[in-house]
């Protein structure tokens with residue numbers, strides 16, 4: 217919007233009407249714009265009045281009137297030092313000067329005032345001639361400009377941080393033809409999943425591959441946050457799918473916005489979005505990912521405003537109001553949710569130099585350390601108001617799983633200096649082995665669920681990740697029990713493979729029993745589904761890395777073929793409702809973790825070990841690789857000295 221030239225005498229434009237500080241709300245900005253029009257009209261009227269007065273007042277009072285009126289409003293007081301006033305290049309002299317020159321000057325002055333006045337009126341008329349739509353569009357543009365300025369001011373530049381050792385971010389090409397072909401096939405599956413999401417679900421959180429449209433669940437809130445894009449980025453990167461990676465980057469740069477009135481799961485957003493963005497940043501070095509991760513983390517912080525500092529399960533990104541899931545025991549927060557923040561939050565403090573993230577997760581750890589644990593086990597539920605445990609249920613599967621994983625990984629990502637985390641992991645695993653791990657009648661090792669002192673002989677697909685965790689934690693274990701833990705990992709991998717092998721489709725059910733004659737099979741109808749989960753393949757991959765036993769690649773390939781045969785549809789990949797049925801129904805969801813985890817672990821299983829080596833990278837629970845940080849002390853002080 218242009219401002220009419222209100223410059224009657226001084227030749228100096230009156231500056232455009234001040235729009236106020238950019239922190240004013242958009243609403244205020246709209247009002248200011250309307251005020252501008254009103255002011256414009258008042259000023260025009262005022263000039264007309266003065267102009268008229270100039271002609272009708274007696275001669276002697278003209279200059280005086282001029283001084284008192286227009287000068288005060290429009291003319292800067294510039295003292296020339298010669299008893300004269302410089303009025304925009306017109307010198308008005310005192311009495312006794314030549315009458316003729318005086319008239320001429322007066323005439324010129326009058327003409328100038330008239331011309332300026334007419335121009336101002338013309339411009340004002342032009343403005344008022346504009347249609348309502350044009351004016352509204354101009355107001356919108358102005359509002360957007362202000363919003364952009366506010367945004368710019370809010371995004372403080374982050375301090376430059378030396379990148380940790382980033383070894384093996386591409387490569388891994390296998391020598392033998394057969395493995396290379398398998399790896400290529402998995403890459404092709406990734407392309408199929410991505411291109412269909414690109415075509416039918418772009419910007420939505422997930423894809424419905426049968427209906428060929430976008431999909432979402434309540435964990436992502438009510439907004440389109442492109443969960444699949446963020447979750448898939450690092451898989452695209454390591455597969456060398458750089459075009460697709462760029463597409464994702466552009467979407468994130470232009471569309472990923474966290475100022476939305478949407479209630480999201482703190483845990484899911486942390487592992488998928490913050491984890492995904494951080495991994496994409498480390499792999500590609502593109503600042504946009506780091507900035508978005510930090511913006512989002514800021515939106516999660518209000519979730520920690522509870523009487524204990526144990527975060528709520530959900531937070532509204534706009535209002536910062538948090539709450540817990542209605543189904544969780546007596547308003548509790550969930551162990552696997554508030555206990556799966558450490559890796560990402562330590563990286564956030566590392567990248568920003570702001571200890572707040574580190575302090576939040578260390579506070580949780582301190583609180584847990586102080587609490588009594590029934591039978592040495594961590595219950596799945598903790599009330600964030602009272603700081604007391606809810607129901608005494610313990611699981612290495614759903615509701616508990618990644619809490620244990622993150623204790624181990626906190627130690628690994630600190631270059632094994634966070635010995636406090638390692639101790640907590642060792643203690644927890646010892647109690648789990650004692651109370652939850654058993655051998656079935658058929659000789660299968662399984663991890664059951666502990667419910668108020670009773671062991672339920674049921675294992676979830678989610679629990680199968682623990683095979684990989686035991687193998688990963690073998691090195692550095694207490695009393696030199698590395699061999700034992702590697703063996704335990706192998707046994708869990710075997711059991712989970714059995715759970716796949718004993719189905720019709722060779723894909724594993726959601727949960728399987730070791731009870732009443734059942735051996736690694738689902739009994740209840742609502743536990744027979746497979747939703748493209750990664751945990752079994754994740755364990756095959758870790759076991760492959762630590763043993764190079766070819767059976768892990770063989771099992772991984774069986775799963776790949778089954779996914780290709782039964783889950784692949786024209787519009788992507790779908791979960792299936794019953795792995796024991798030869799004519800399964802589709803659930804019509806392509807989960808974002810299929811691209812983030814399942815396909816990534818498969819690709820790594822058929823790659824050489826130099827791709828993302830485990831002594832330099834630690835994978836978060838959503839398979840997003842984060843580099844090991846060589847930190848002095850991240851354990852006890854609460855003052856993070858990261859550099």
Ligand code: DMJ
Nearest residue numbers: 618678749750809837838
């Ligand atoms: C993933 O989102 C993560 O692995 C999480 O820790 C639990 N499981 C799902 C996939 O099954």
